[in-house]
Amino acid sequence: MKNVKTLIEALKSFYNQETISYPIGEWPGKKYSNIPETLRGKPIIDEEKCIGCEACYNACSAFTIKFFEDGNERKYNIDINKCVFCGRCEDVCPEDAIKLSNEFELTHFPERKEEKRYVKWIKLLKDCKNCGEKFAAIDQINKIHERISLNINPKVSEEALKDYEIYSNYCPKCRKILSYKIGINPTKYYLRLGRG
Ligand code: SF4
Ligand code: SF4
Numbered sequence: 761m762k763n764v765k766t767l768i769e770a771l772k773s774f775y776n777q778e779t780i781s782y783p784i785g786e787w788p789g790k791k792y793s794n795i796p797e798t799l800r801g802k803p804i805i806d807e808e809k810c811i812g813c814e815a816c817y818n819a820c821s822a823f824t825i826k827f828f829e830d831g832n833e834r835k836y837n838i839d840i841n842k843c844v845f846c847g848r849c850e851d852v853c854p855e856d857a858i859k860l861s862n863e864f865e866l867t868h869f870p871e872r873k874e875e876k877r878y879v880k881w882i883k884l885l886k887d888c889k890n891c892g893e894k895f896a897a898i899d900q901i902n903k904i905h906e907r908i909s910l911n912i913n914p915k916v917s918e919e920a921l922k923d924y925e926i927y928s929n930y931c932p933k934c935r936k937i938l939s940y941k942i943g944i945n946p947t948k949y950y951l952r953l954g955r956g
Pocket of ligand 2: 805809811816856857
């Protein structure tokens with residue numbers, strides 16, 4: 761008797777939907793989602809917004825954000841298999857360039873490892889006018905220029921920007937060595953702003 765009942769239920773399910781699709785679907789005729797809006801899934805990167813400041817790299821609690829330099833490029837990657845989805849990278853990014861998405865189906869076959877396992881992006885680097893060493897992402901240098909022009913006291917901004925344009929052509933080591941020769945002394949702006 762029990763088997764007959766089971767058979768009838770099984771036959772009914774051919775004509776009526778007995779289960780719902782997971783985690784998103786339509787029931788009955790209405791779209792639904794069981795994915796919470798606050799879900800912390802795979803980090804995604806907006807390469808255009810990223811300035812290559814490395815704040816996410818320094819803040820990553822699982823040490824899974826890595827980068828290496830290749831010619832005039834700095835190549836970043838996040839290994840999703842090691843990510844703990846803590847959201848620290850999103851919290852510290854000054855440009856809102858990295859965000860945790862609601863993508864959570866992250867298992868993959870080995871042949872799709874590169875595409876599914878890693879989040880990758882690239883930033884172009886600037887080389888030092890004196891020694892040729894690549895020292896910072898070009899986008900980061902440009903962003904600092906923009907911030908100075910917006911935030912510094914207008915009385916000194918023109919002069920400070922001119923100095924920054926010279927200063928930003930050199931790596932930190934050459935800036936120190938050549939500071940007298942290239943005539944850069946950023947502390948002069950502090951004095952004029954009354955900060956001692
Ligand atoms: S979510 Fe956390 S563990 Fe994952 S990449 Fe960002 S900082 Fe690192
Ligand atoms: S701009 Fe954001 S995503 Fe890009 S390196 Fe800095 S913290 Fe990371």
